Amino acid sequence: MKKRIVTLMAASLLLSSFVAGCTSKPNSTPSDGGTAAPGTSSPANQTATYPMKTDQKLSYWATLQGNLVGVKSSLDEVPFFQDWQKKTGVTLKYTTAPNNGNEQQFNVMLASGDLPDMIEYNWTNGYPGGPEKAIKDGYILKLNDLIDKYAPNLKKYLKEHPEIDKMVKTDNGSYYVFPFIRGDSYLQVFHGPIVRKDWLDDLGLPVPTTIDEWYTTLKAFKEKKGASAPISFVGQPNPLNDTVTGDFVGAFGVTNGFYLDNGKIKYGPMEQGFKDFLATFRKWYAEGLIDKNLATTDMKAIDANFANGMTGATVGNAGGGIGRWQPIVAGKDPKAVLIGTTYPTLKKGDTPQFGQLDVPFTPSGSVAISAKSKNAELAVKMLDYGYSEEGKTFFNFGTEGVSYTMDNGNPRYTDLVMKNPDKLAVAQAMALYARGGYTGPFIQDKRYAEQYFALQTQRDAVTAWQKTDMVKHQLPPVTPTPDESTEFAKIMNDMNTLVNEMILKIVLGAEPVESFDKYAEKMKAMKIDRALEIQQAALDRYNKR
The missing domain is CATH 3.40.190.10 (Periplasmic binding protein-like II)
Structure with a gap:
């Protein structure tokens, strides 16, 4: 269920993965008045019998x-x-x-x-x-x-x-x-941080819940477990692609996209929290705690990292992540165990504000x-x-x-x-x-997931990932008007390119963290405020459906 002509952050669409409580008047009449909406009576209704003969x-x-x-x-x-x-x-x-x-x-x-x-x-x-x-x-x-x-x-x-x-x-x-x-x-939550619990146990470390604890964990993975890529992220099609769902970046009060903050739509990559996130990941990368191939890593590369004991943590799904990598790490070490952790926070005991939640x-x-x-x-x-x-x-x-x-x-x-x-x-x-x-x-069907998550660790991971306040920040699947959407696409195609450039240059050390302010100003010049207006207008219309 993640390179598009235009990328509306997952949360603004699905983003949803969390508006289960919203209601509307069902079956509103199309504006052209020429077609009946599903739910209206129709004498032409035909029920197919399967298999059809044709x-x-x-x-x-x-x-x-x-x-x-x-x-x-x-x-x-x-x-x-x-x-x-x-x-x-x-x-x-x-x-x-x-x-x-x-x-x-x-x-x-x-x-x-x-x-x-x-x-x-x-x-x-x-x-x-x-x-x-x-x-x-x-x-x-x-x-x-x-x-x-x-x-x-x-x-x-x-x-x-x-x-x-x-x-x-x-x-x-x-x-x-x-x-x-x-x-x-x-079925709406299925993704989050993943770590090797057997390594934590060997090192006498707790399951990390804060950014500081994650730093301690990754440092130990490198120094005492010999992991050359203590944590690895999928870098294709975009670097740190999963930050749209709040992976690690959510600890700093933002996501890599649009989100709601007390009812106001914001764009994470231009907020101060994103700068703090980049500074943290720059430090981690410089110390060899993040996969050096951050920009190019794909799923096959992460498979190899786990198989070779090079990686001890990542972000992924319960099924296609833990379900995929558990047999890989167990093939190398029968005692290896992957578990899901709660989304990290800055302060111990805080509830994560952001996380994956599908509509x-x-x-x-x-x-x-x-x-x-x-x-x-x-x-x-x-x-x-x-x-x-x-x-x-x-x-x-x-x-x-x-x-x-x-x-x-x-x-x-x-x-x-x-x-x-x-x-x-x-x-x-x-x-x-x-x-x-x-x-x-x-x-x-929920019954698929109850079996798909065959491992207790998978089911426990979903429970851990559900512990967020993402429902407060999630945008529903809005649909801008054709004119708005075209304008939005033009703005965001350029914006996404700029944000990806900023992430890589700052995290990899090609530019100082202070250059974030330059990028934020450039976002304004590239009409990010207009993109926010379009999102807000689309949200207002959605709420009136």
Whole structure:
């Protein structure tokens, strides 16, 4: 569920990963008055029976999910995507975009004018001008009528969940994707700091909770455990990419993006707290406590760091992080144990203000229907499968008798997933046969996570990461107007480049910490105040939906 034409901080979209309590008037009427919103009565409503009987074929564009990288090279080879066709009765022609650089292939596809029937992409903040502009430009369809007539499962869910209905449409009331929906609040937190508990025990150190304790820990990892990269972070596509969720930077009262502070929207990289964060990480880097390859480290590099005992800490997910790296460190040392820690603070005992928290609707993995599609009705019926009871089970658990069996009414993953004979990590095996572990056009089931987090350390990590006040700071998935979005994209494309430059130059020691003030002034010259105005206007409209 993390390189886009424009990056609206995760928190401003999802960011959500935390507005479960907001409500709205359901099924507001679109401003053009020409289409009915889901939830209104329609005599043309048609319920599909799966598998459908059709000779028509559809085309589908999507990115290869991270846990499939190195396992399969295209969606055609993935059992889940093969079985999805059997379940729905629709033959699909897949186009697979690379996990890194998918936005480039996306742009080439749009420029060519040769569009598939369905496009799985983050249309909310991945298209300049946003979803309303994508509709106006003739790339994707406004789905209100189609959902109302041919998607009874999604229509029913949105009618019963007005707070989510509010999230999945634009301010004008346009439905533009078949959304990925987290079906339980338990699923909204899954990421945070990770450390080797066995090393802490060997060194007689407590689990670090403050920045000072983390410094002591990392210094000991280097000096007494011989770790050449005591803590390592993914550096691609952006350096310290996870700081958007508050990893370490949150201790200084900011994030690397937009957030709410007592109801006022702020931009973290220009705040004093960000300067303090950079000063701290500059010191750590200079002392060899942070991976020297900060700018280029990817997941494979972190795998190698853990395998070779070079790294003792990082940030990551419970499933694709701890679940991925625990067998790697255990392969080197059977006593090795990875655990999740609370988000660090400056003062002992304080509650972390920031941390990862996903909103129920995550734009990533949602699917739009191309305006060029000649089979939009069939595409809608196929996509609606993911919101049926049968489809929900299939997306979360895969095919019965293969990747799961029923146990007292509950689907249980088989050893093919949990103890894969090819020695694949659970996250990798699951990604082959189901989509419970990542985004897509369906409703995620809590029961997937209860098994996905097979290790007690994973479940404990989620509990630790939940202990934040992020709900006070999170922006909901706002949608700027097309004009605002275009302007915002232009500002933030340049802003993100500048912030990434500032992070690297200051942390790596190429520029002094004092140059932060110069960068902050440059942000103002590059119209960050206007970007804040756009965000505030979008938030005000969202609250009125």
